[in-house]
Amino acid sequence: MATPLQYLSHPLLTQKLVTLAVLREDLLHPTIPGNKWRKLKYNLQEARTQNVETLVTFGGAFSNHISAVASAGQEFGFSTIGYIRGEETLPLNPTLQHATSCGMQLRYLSREDYRLKDDSAFQAQLLTHIPHPYLLPEGGTNLLAVKGCTEIVTELQESWDVLCVASGTGGTLAGIIAGAGGEGHIIGFPALKGGEFLHAEVTQLVQAYAGQAYDNWQLQTEYHFGGYAKHTPELLTFIQDFYEQHQILLDPVYTGKLLFGVFDLIEKDYFTEGTRIIAIHTGGLQGWTGFKQRYGVGWPTEEMLSV
Numbered sequence: 001m002a003t004p005l006q007y008l009s010h011p012l013l014t015q016k017l018v019t020l021a022v023l024r025e026d027l028l029h030p031t032i033p034g035n036k037w038r039k040l041k042y043n044l045q046e047a048r049t050q051n052v053e054t055l056v057t058f059g060g061a062f063s064n065h066i067s068a069v070a071s072a073g074q075e076f077g078f079s080t081i082g083y084i085r086g087e088e089t090l091p092l093n094p095t096l097q098h099a100t101s102c103g104m105q106l107r108y109l110s111r112e113d114y115r116l117k118d119d120s121a122f123q124a125q126l127l128t129h130i131p132h133p134y135l136l137p138e139g140g141t142n143l144l145a146v147k148g149c150t151e152i153v154t155e156l157q158e159s160w161d162v163l164c165v166a167s168g169t170g171g172t173l174a175g176i177i178a179g180a181g182g183e184g185h186i187i188g189f190p191a192l193k194g195g196e197f198l199h200a201e202v203t204q205l206v207q208a209y210a211g212q213a214y215d216n217w218q219l220q221t222e223y224h225f226g227g228y229a230k231h232t233p234e235l236l237t238f239i240q241d242f243y244e245q246h247q248i249l250l251d252p253v254y255t256g257k258l259l260f261g262v263f264d265l266i267e268k269d270y271f272t273e274g275t276r277i278i279a280i281h282t283g284g285l286q287g288w289t290g291f292k293q294r295y296g297v298g299w300p301t302e303e304m305l306s307v
């Protein structure tokens with residue numbers, strides 16, 4: 001089934017003579033939504049081929065990736081171990097509650113140890129007593145994840161001029177660039193402050209996967225709202241208005257910042273008349289429950305989150 005593409009109607013779009021559609025990757029899979037399913041798909045196949053017993057990965061306490069790997073383990077019959085950054089906090093937040101309810105074993109790493117998560121000697125030490133492990137890096141970004149993300153583009157039925165996507169590790173952006181194969185223009189919106197570092201990361205991932213470089217992409221690094229998982233009242237108001245107008249719920253870490261940025265660029269005449277823009281809804285809605293608790297906000301309602 002092709003991911004639904006939802007065209008938005010908005011006075012700004014009429015005024016600027018551009019079209020904007022949201023690719024609803026958030027609806028792709030019920031428990032492993034959005035780009036996390038794209039990134040896991042070929043890794044899960046590979047794990048099965050290797051007769052793996054246990055998926056092992058890393059993430060922060062509110063990580064969409066941790067949540068997705070826990071769900072995937074339960075659904076596809078792998079044990080899962082999540083190495084979580086920082087100390088255990090009880091009661092567990094909703095992300096980690098979900099993870100343990102799927103059977104994920106949580107192990108905590110101090111912030112110093114967590115920095116070693118990509119170090120091979122450190123990894124070997126972590127894996128010593130785990131039978132048949134399969135290691136997924138933080139955020140799930142590796143070349144099989146890039147391969148999965150190429151399909152976001154290759155499965156698209158409609159024509160487009162510009163694809164816009166939120167970026168954390170840049171794996172999804174790299175897959176989209178590779179999948180587009182030089183066609184159109186692609187814009188990544190880093191959710192982290194100082195997102196310029198992604199330029200080198202993404203270039204390297206694309207080169208490793210596709211065996212060549214493309215230059216039809218760029219980063220818009222000004223829409224991080226203070227940094228990763230940071231937010232402002234302006235961002236939350238935007239997300240609420242967006243829901244009212246289009247009945248699409250965005251998340252506060254990635255896709256809210258993305259759509260805010262896209263509308264801001266349209267407002268600033270960044271796109272020429274006639275440009276057909278697609279913004280990719282990469283999911284991330286599981287993060288809302290923890291976000292609401294943490295910041296004491298009542299929106300979005302349970303009902304909005306359950307659909």
Ligand SMILES: *Cc1c(COP(=O)(O)O)cnc(C)c1O
Binds near residue numbers: 141166169171172282
């Ligand atoms: C993980 C995630 C991203 C970032 O994906 P990368 O491949 O790490 O850049 C974007 N949006 C959502 C909703 C995510 O959960």
